[in-house]
Amino acid sequence: MSDEREVSEKELKRITRRGFFTAGVAALAGFGGYKWLRSRSRDGGLEWPLRRALDLNQSLGQSFFSSSRLSPTFRPSDITRARINGRLGLKGEVDASAWRLVIAGAASPVALTLAEVMALPRYEMITELRCIEGWSTIVQWAGARLADLVAKFPPAGAAEYIAMETPDCGYYVGLDMDSALHPQTLLAWEMNGQPLTREHGAPLRLAIPVKYGIKNIKRIGVIRYAATRPADFWGERGYDWYAGH
Ligand SMILES: Nc1nc2c(c(=O)[nH]1)N[C@H]1C(S)=C(S)[C@@H](COP(=O)(O)O)O[C@H]1N2
Numbered sequence: 001m002s003d004e005r006e007v008s009e010k011e012l013k014r015i016t017r018r019g020f021f022t023a024g025v026a027a028l029a030g031f032g033g034y035k036w037l038r039s040r041s042r043d044g045g046l047e048w049p050l051r052r053a054l055d056l057n058q059s060l061g062q063s064f065f066s067s068s069r070l071s072p073t074f075r076p077s078d079i080t081r082a083r084i085n086g087r088l089g090l091k092g093e094v095d096a097s098a099w100r101l102v103i104a105g106a107a108s109p110v111a112l113t114l115a116e117v118m119a120l121p122r123y124e125m126i127t128e129l130r131c132i133e134g135w136s137t138i139v140q141w142a143g144a145r146l147a148d149l150v151a152k153f154p155p156a157g158a159a160e161y162i163a164m165e166t167p168d169c170g171y172y173v174g175l176d177m178d179s180a181l182h183p184q185t186l187l188a189w190e191m192n193g194q195p196l197t198r199e200h201g202a203p204l205r206l207a208i209p210v211k212y213g214i215k216n217i218k219r220i221g222v223i224r225y226a227a228t229r230p231a232d233f234w235g236e237r238g239y240d241w242y243a244g245h
């Protein structure tokens, strides 16, 4: 137990340092993005590190966030055999060289290659992927923080949500901005040390351990900023729209 606590303290420090780094990226992204990130209204009192890191003048002595807001992380020996669940929006092969990550609602149109996404700072984490149907796996992910992408390509207007869709729109999820900007929300291209397979969402999927599996969309094609709550495939079929756990 105490070992685990030490690991999570270390993790916290790392994340806090990275938080400052993210603030730097946001500042470089230009005043528009910075202003947007600072001016986002508080939602239910949750303050994720991205916003906290931007409040550099305030409460520097205060701890940045409580570990209870982080999803637990695990050791490499805890990784379990991967399971495939949900193939909506995964029909056909993806041509990785033709694939683009489209960001809709940024100041100017954005369509990134996988290499451009992979040029963002890389993070790894070992977290639980919990399906709403009652099973879970422990997965090692590698990818970029969605928060870093948002800082680099901020929304042009008011945005309280982020929508994501597969290229064919066969699967889609909606995220509240606080969950989207959470430090453990990654755009992942690697699972358990290997590039994503097609069934697991190649070339790019979402790893969002603060949410149930349904929000961990595979094969992302479009990321869209939204002012109002976006459509969500399982949300429309009776599941809780937030699907946090
Ligand atoms: N594109 C797409 N992404 C998806 C799904 C899907 O049907 N289509 N199913 C979701 C569900 S319900 C779960 S539990 C996880 C499972 O991820 P895995 O197959 O990598 O284990 O993917 C999620 N992402």
Ligand SMILES: [Mo]
Pocket: 085, 086, 130, 131, 132, 133, 213, 214
């Ligand atoms: Mo699931």
